[in-house]
Amino acid sequence: MASSSSAGLKDSNNASVAEENIESAVGKKRTMSDTKSSMSSRTKKRKCGTASVEKEVHDEVDKFKARINTEALRIIHKVFPDKIHMMHELYKRFRAEQFKYTQSTTVTFLEMPSNEHVELLYVRLKNEILEMVDSLNLLRLWLRLKVPKHQTGNNFRTEVLAEVLSMLGSGRLSGLSVLEVVAKYFLRRAKYVSDAKKYPRSEDMARMVTDLDEKQYICLIQGAMGLRNTFMLLADKFKKNFSHILDSGASNARNAKAMVF
Numbered sequence: 001m002a003s004s005s006s007a008g009l010k011d012s013n014n015a016s017v018a019e020e021n022i023e024s025a026v027g028k029k030r031t032m033s034d035t036k037s038s039m040s041s042r043t044k045k046r047k048c049g050t051a052s053v054e055k056e057v058h059d060e061v062d063k064f065k066a067r068i069n070t071e072a073l074r075i076i077h078k079v080f081p082d083k084i085h086m087m088h089e090l091y092k093r094f095r096a097e098q099f100k101y102t103q104s105t106t107v108t109f110l111e112m113p114s115n116e117h118v119e120l121l122y123v124r125l126k127n128e129i130l131e132m133v134d135s136l137n138l139l140r141l142w143l144r145l146k147v148p149k150h151q152t153g154n155n156f157r158t159e160v161l162a163e164v165l166s167m168l169g170s171g172r173l174s175g176l177s178v179l180e181v182v183a184k185y186f187l188r189r190a191k192y193v194s195d196a197k198k199y200p201r202s203e204d205m206a207r208m209v210t211d212l213d214e215k216q217y218i219c220l221i222q223g224a225m226g227l228r229n230t231f232m233l234l235a236d237k238f239k240k241n242f243s244h245i246l247d248s249g250a251s252n253a254r255n256a257k258a259m260v261f
Contacts, residue, residue: 071142083132118217
């Protein structure tokens with residue numbers, strides 16, 4: 001009887017231990033499940049937040065591209081023709097007046113002011129050059145945004161874009177070079193004026209200033225012609241290859257003969 005009760009007690013203890021182990025295991029599984037569920041929820045929220053931010057960024061980029069595209073088309077179809085006509089008229093007017101002034105600088109031994117004719121033409125060209133540089137920078141950005149991925153079938157369109165980008169870069173540098181030349185002219189003229197005042201009885205020193213002014217006036221007239229030619233060449237290039245520039249798809253090899261240089 002004693003052994004029988006002892007065995008029953010052991011079985012009861014073993015059963016309670018087993019139940020405790022089972023409850024412990026179930027509790028751990030629940031904890032792990034809750035932890036995984038919480039982590040999954042946070043991950044989903046984080047992904048949703050990241051996706052929302054990315055969408056906002058993409059929307060802003062698309063809006064910016066749309067503004068650039070609208071402004072670029074306005075420059076090509078409206079600004080370029082207007083500038084060609086304006087610079088042609090400016091070149092003709094100043095070219096006709098080139099030989100009107102037998103002496104472009106009033107020379108006195110007491111005072112040698114800035115050349116009014118050079119100043120007038122320089123101020124006009126400076127404004128045109130700065131506007132041109134801004135327009136060409138925007139067109140360069142517009143074309144770079146249109147450069148396709150490097151893949152088979154679109155090599156020709158990439159060549160067209162590269163050619164136009166090169167012309168835009170050259171036009172920009174040619175305009176800035178005019179401003180650089182004028183800056184050197186002012187520096188050189190200041191030195192000549194200083195020497196002329198140092199030797200007031202030397203007419204040759206004063207003549208150097210006059211000749212320098214007349215030379216710079218002619219250079220600025222040529223600069224006006226250069227700006228006109230730059231606008232004209234760019235407008236012609238865009239007109240001849242406009243369909244290839246706007247084409248967003250891959251161009252095939254058969255289009256290669258269509259580009260006009």
